[in-house]
Amino acid sequence: MNKILFAVSLSLILFSCKSGKSKFDDVDGPVAEESYYDGSEYQYDTTEIYEEGYDEYEGLEGFDEPKVRGIYNSSRTLLTDLIHTKLEVSFDWEKSQMKGKATITAKQHFYASDSLILDAKGMDVNKVELNGKVLTFNYTDSLKLRIKLDKVYTKDEKYTVVIDYVSKPEERKTGGSSAITSDKGLYFINPKGEIKGKMPQIWTQGETEANSVWFPTIDAPNAKSTQEMYITVADKYLTLSNGKLLDSKKNVDGSRTDHWKQDLPHAPYLFMMAVGEFKVIKDTYVRQDGSKMDVNYYVEPEYEASAKSIFGETPNMIKFFSQKLGVEFPWDKYSQIVVRDYVSGAMENTGAVIFGDFVYKTERELMDANDQSTVAHELFHHWFGDLVTCESWANLPLNESFANYSQYLWDEHRFGIDEADYQAEQEANGYFDNGMSQGYHNLIWYSHFDKEDMFDGHSYNKGGRILHMLRNYLGDEAFFKGLNNYLTTNKYKAAEVHNLRMAFEEVTGEDLNWFFDQWFLGKGHPIVFTTQTINPENQQ
Ligand SMILES: [Zn+2]
Missing domain, CATH: 1.10.390.10 (Neutral Protease Domain 2)
Structure with missing residues (x-):
């Protein structure tokens, strides 16, 4: 960050x-x-x-x-290891809520147990299932979802639970810090389009432990999981998440579901998604082995022309840092998006970095001051923070x-x-x-x-x-x-x-x-x- x-x-x-x-x-x-x-x-x-x-x-x-x-x-004691997190989400813009289905594959870290404890902040949890069987759970504090599994699992046995829930970020009391001014996790900006000239959008901010507002997880920096997201939106919206966009399917009701996947594990605070009528400006980084990687800049239409002036050094930076560290940029792609009303400066969500709108500058403004330091900062986190995490x-x-x-x-x-x-x-x-x-x-x-x-x-x-x-x-x-x-x-x-x-x-x-x-x-x-x-x- x-x-x-x-x-x-x-x-x-x-x-x-x-x-x-x-x-x-x-x-x-x-x-x-x-x-x-x-x-x-x-x-x-x-x-x-x-x-x-x-x-x-x-x-x-x-x-x-x-x-x-x-x-x-101390660091979080790991009772359970996350393995894979699959999320299927859709949004209620009127209520600023998100309907979610989380399919979580996990195993015991060492000690055998019949319980799975997840961070889940302020949600409505409707149902928890394992292999089609409904599980009982305790969620009285609206902070920890304590699930009773169907049996005692050892560290060598994987299991998968499916959780049906609704995320309600607006009903949470928010905290935050001087650096990150809110911890709602999931943000609906101008969701009803009432403010003229302000593009309605949805985005997330996980660090430190706010992503568990929008999906149940072990919300600690020493937990890591691979990730898959199915984001359903009205067809006019673009979506962005970590990893690769595998496919996009039109639904019978006219909506569209985008399927994003990241096969490499990262910490839950780095999970992200963003939704809005953004424009995408495409760029490319050529890895040292000659393969090409997508570098994309997501901005509002008004800034389409200056996106490359703002972010255009990114491929050179990726090359410079990869060579300096002797470790090739390890992730699938590198996208950068500028959002409204952001609660910090910028955030190093793996392969999907968010910036506040302070980076929106015209060519003339960029002559006086650019934001290359911030671009470099978030990029370098992809080795220090995202690849190796505190x-x-x-x-x-x-x-x-x-x-x-x-x-x-x-x-x-x-x-x-x-x-x-x-x-x-x-x-x-x-x-x-x-x-x-x-x-x-x-x-x-x-x-x-x-x-x-x-x-x-x-x-x-x-x-x-x-x-x-x-x-x-x-x-x-x-x-x-x-x-x-x-x-x-x-x-x-x-x-x-x-x-x-x-x-x-x-x-x-x-x-x-x-x-x-x-x-x-x-x-x-x-x-x-x-x-x-x-x-x-x-x-x-
Ligand atoms: Zn940082």
């Missing part, structure tokens, strides 16, 4: 950061003095902040010592730090080192700014208060800078070989920070605990004080 909320205010940093002062009185040779700031002074108790608001914490220096909280946010939200930097750093890699390649370094400085300032206002915490943050708090200037901005430092320490060849090792070892699986460390250790032969302990598992940053003195003899 890419949020557009950490706009950097350099002046704020300089005036508010007590350690930002340098003395440039009279100059004759600097004397550098280094210290390490561990951030503890600005540590705060998140509970208190949430209860009392931020205002009284202005000035920050008066913060009390941190209260020790005994929270450890196993818990505490490990989110394994997704976001890399996506953030891809912006540097693309700038360096496309526009040169000066542009890359300039943008990196802005990113670093974003971290300083965020730390000053919201406090400092470990980069891999097991004690976060809410998973949504992970989407901050640490996971993105700081993490990107740490990867750059690691690249400089290891050297380019070792750094990229380490990334290749991490991706190929953990592909289609979830990973935690130690998998990353061990991938680098295997390549370089060096124990890197010292680096990872300090930078990934610790907090804070060094502060360099520079003082200069003048030799009176040199004065005129």
Whole structure:
């Protein structure tokens, strides 16, 4: 995901950061003095902040010592493994609801059991069946669907349940974070066409755990499933989902059903669909083996002419990142779609990336500012996030730090080192700014208060800078070989920070605990004080 909320205010940093002062009185040779700031002074108790608001914490220096909280946010315990998820959906635009049938194939992860527990938020669950037999279930909290299977299943036995349900996103109380402002999962935009000039559309936003509003699943980043979608719409609409469009069938009632399929497993938060009267602009990426892959841009008709100016670097980026990582783009296709009223900046749904309408720009506007950094960010997630996924939200930097750093890699390649370094400085300032206002915490943050708090200037901005430092320490060849090792070892699986460390250790032969302990598992940053003195003899 890419949020557009950490706009950097350099002046704020300089005036508010007590350690930002340098003395440039009279100059004759600097004397550098280094210290390490561990951030503890600005540590705060998140509970208190949430209860009392931020205002009284202005000035920050008066913060009390941190209260020790005994929270450890672990990865989800996997009782059951998802294998395949087939969804058949149609929409009620009037009510902003979705009728769904989920056919879920699963198996026990290790321990035998006669129950299947799925996340399913705020649905009407009508019926659950297995091999034509109706199963009993408990869904009293409207959050967890607890299904009693017909017998005890061992880890070697697959089974398939069929769930009939209605998704009702508008009836959910929504939460969300500063980066992702809502968690309804499924969005109907101008569904009755009441607002003139606003194209009615449907789209989804899964991260962090909102996709379970529109389909029952194990909504955790360490679960993975292959996927199949049958989306039924009025014939005038286009649909988009993950994977390939296998076929499109007209129904007797005049509607049409599109069949999308992705044979490669990915995490439930990456499932997506979008519906609307979009125009598709087609482009192509040629893989290193010579095979061609579809690259499509979905925009509203008004922006058809500028779509290639907005997204046209995409095939070059896919080629550049594939070569740099030594891992070919692993998915079926690459589509990018721009939607209205989006709740974040952009989202890396596998092969079907959503952007907010801030990317709609004309040729003339693009001369002043383009959004290639966002395009690169979401694309790079297709290796870091989609191919290898953080196993818990505490490990989110394994997704976001890399996506953030891809912006540097693309700038360096496309526009040169000066542009890359300039943008990196802005990113670093974003971290300083965020730390000053919201406090400092470990980069891999097991004690976060809410998973949504992970989407901050640490996971993105700081993490990107740490990867750059690691690249400089290891050297380019070792750094990229380490990334290749991490991706190929953990592909289609979830990973935690130690998998990353061990991938680098295997390549370089060096124990890197010292680096990872300090930078990934610790907090804070060094502060360099520079003082200069003048030799009176040199004065005129
Ligand atoms: Zn991202």
